[in-house]
Amino acid sequence: MGRTSDANERLMDAALDLIWEESYGAITIDDICKRAGVAKGSFYYFFSSKSELAVAALERMWLEVSKPKMDGIFSPSVEPLIRIRTYLASMYDFQAEIKQKHGKVLGCPVMSLGSETCTCTDEQAVGAKIRELFARKRRYYESAIRDALAEGSIEPGDPGDKATAMAGLIDGILSQARILNDPEVLRALPDLAMRILGAKSPAQTTTAKA
Amino acid sequence: MGRTSDANERLMDAALDLIWEESYGAITIDDICKRAGVAKGSFYYFFSSKSELAVAALERMWLEVSKPKMDGIFSPSVEPLIRIRTYLASMYDFQAEIKQKHGKVLGCPVMSLGSETCTCTDEQAVGAKIRELFARKRRYYESAIRDALAEGSIEPGDPGDKATAMAGLIDGILSQARILNDPEVLRALPDLAMRILGAKSPAQTTTAKA
DNA sequence: TGGATAGTTGACTATTTGGTCTAGTCAACG
DNA sequence: CGTTGACTAGACCAAATAGTCAACTATCCA
Numbered sequence: 165m166g167r168t169s170d171a172n173e174r175l176m177d178a179a180l181d182l183i184w185e186e187s188y189g190a191i192t193i194d195d196i197c198k199r200a201g202v203a204k205g206s207f208y209y210f211f212s213s214k215s216e217l218a219v220a221a222l223e224r225m226w227l228e229v230s231k232p233k234m235d236g237i238f239s240p241s242v243e244p245l246i247r248i249r250t251y252l253a254s255m256y257d258f259q260a261e262i263k264q265k266h267g268k269v270l271g272c273p274v275m276s277l278g279s280e281t282c283t284c285t286d287e288q289a290v291g292a293k294i295r296e297l298f299a300r301k302r303r304y305y306e307s308a309i310r311d312a313l314a315e316g317s318i319e320p321g322d323p324g325d326k327a328t329a330m331a332g333l334i335d336g337i338l339s340q341a342r343i344l345n346d347p348e349v350l351r352a353l354p355d356l357a358m359r360i361l362g363a364k365s366p367a368q369t370t371t372a373k374a
Numbered sequence: 375m376g377r378t379s380d381a382n383e384r385l386m387d388a389a390l391d392l393i394w395e396e397s398y399g400a401i402t403i404d405d406i407c408k409r410a411g412v413a414k415g416s417f418y419y420f421f422s423s424k425s426e427l428a429v430a431a432l433e434r435m436w437l438e439v440s441k442p443k444m445d446g447i448f449s450p451s452v453e454p455l456i457r458i459r460t461y462l463a464s465m466y467d468f469q470a471e472i473k474q475k476h477g478k479v480l481g482c483p484v485m486s487l488g489s490e491t492c493t494c495t496d497e498q499a500v501g502a503k504i505r506e507l508f509a510r511k512r513r514y515y516e517s518a519i520r521d522a523l524a525e526g527s528i529e530p531g532d533p534g535d536k537a538t539a540m541a542g543l544i545d546g547i548l549s550q551a552r553i554l555n556d557p558e559v560l561r562a563l564p565d566l567a568m569r570i571l572g573a574k575s576p577a578q579t580t581t582a583k584a
Numbered sequence: 585t586g587g588a589t590a591g592t593t594g595a596c597t598a599t600t601t602g603g604t605c606t607a608g609t610c611a612a613c614g
Numbered sequence: 615c616g617t618t619g620a621c622t623a624g625a626c627c628a629a630a631t632a633g634t635c636a637a638c639t640a641t642c643c644a
Binding site: 185186189270271275279280281283284291295325335339342352356360 | 395396397398399478480481485486488489490491492493494504505508535539541543545546547548550555562566569572
Binding site: 375376377378379402403404414415417418422423424 | 630631632633634635639640641642643
């Protein structure tokens with residue numbers, strides 16, 4: 165019983181949007197409340213601090229957005245290198261679309277937030293959550309890489325190392341796209357990943373439409 | 375004539391250190407003054423805002439640290455792929471050393487700052503400076519890549535694209551090292567760069583000492 | 585030596601921010 | 615209908631922060 169509410173979710177969405185559009189340090193609790201259309205009292209009813217909200221928002225994003233999307237793309241029913249190429253091609257599409265809407269390439273909020281908070285002692289909780297999300301994504305990469313190794317479509321090597329390298333490449337190119345405000349650098353991602361993984365033939369996908 | 379001072383430089387150094395150790399948004403002008411051992415009044419005597427200081431500090435870092443170091447490593451007297459491998463191997467050494475000293479891998483301040491400020495309208499000046507520094511670094515990469523192409527040690531391709539890809543890889547792996555607080559991921563960087571560039575043989579260097 | 589220039593200081597103000605608290609609103613249930 | 619429990623509102627307080635200023639100090643040159 166009692167009153168019902170979605171202020172909870174509105175706050176998480178607003179926080180994530182603002183962090184993405186600006187940065188964690190640049191936004192205040194008041195900003196988040198304003199964007200969410202929620203009063204300060206309600207904020208503190210649900211969350212005890214900005215960092216607690218950020219952690220909850222990240223988990224929500226994973227469950228509502230990232231996981232479903234990755235489950236679809238990294239389906240074991242698809243050839244492993246095609247999974248990876250499809251995933252990477254979708255990044256260009258996504259960032260280009262964001263640039264259309266926002267006028268700015270925003271990159272990956274997990275990456276930006278991670279780099280910003282990971283060394284800050286007051287925000288260990290956020291840093292830990294970020295590392296958790298990185299590890300979850302890595303499992304998809306690693307699984308596809310193991311399958312590719314099994315079918316012999318990439319050169320031998322430790323799947324963990326290959327996944328780390330690919331994750332680094334992806335995050336780096338995404339960050340560059342954000343900093344340069346240019347989605348075009350993402351175009352090369354599928355081919356670059358094939359090189360990093362040591363693919364024997366540069367498996368084709370429907371490339372991102374021009 | 376008049377009183378002399380290095381408060382100027384002390385402020386720039388302090389700002390860069392703090393930005394590196396924490397983040398741009400997490401530090402205040404008071405923090406910077408405290409670290410530099412300078413009073414607030416002196417801050418505003420030299421700089422009009424945190425972002426103006428940041429821009430000056432970045433330029434100083436380039437002139438005092440980055441440029442001399444890169445000039446040495448990217449000397450045309452050295453084989454082009456060796457330049458690149460040496461540069462990347464030095465990154466592991468550098469970050470490992472920082473972890474020894476600070477207890478934390480700090481990555482690249484230009485990268486972290488760039489990702490944090492580039493979308494913020496109040497900090498366009500910082501974002502522009504960051505892009506300028508990225509462009510300067512890229513020139514070293516591109517030049518080495520062109521030389522490698524000329525000697526036939528890498529597969530054909532646009533040097534600009536190759537430089538962009540390599541820069542993305544470097545920044546991505548560096549960011550991962552920071553977020554995971556683990557310099558070991560940097561170990562693979564020289565070999566990964568060779569793959570990205572399409573090196574015909576994985577040119578050897580003195581690898582970073584264990 | 586003394587005046588002019590360059591830099592220093594820290595107290596002060598105004599504003600922003602995080603965080604609290606109480607009075608109130610809304611939905612369900614008995 | 616009225617009570618209970620979940621949530622809302624926003625005024626309010628205290629701390630932190632940006633930015634100002636007038637008095638002070640060091641250095642150089644004439």
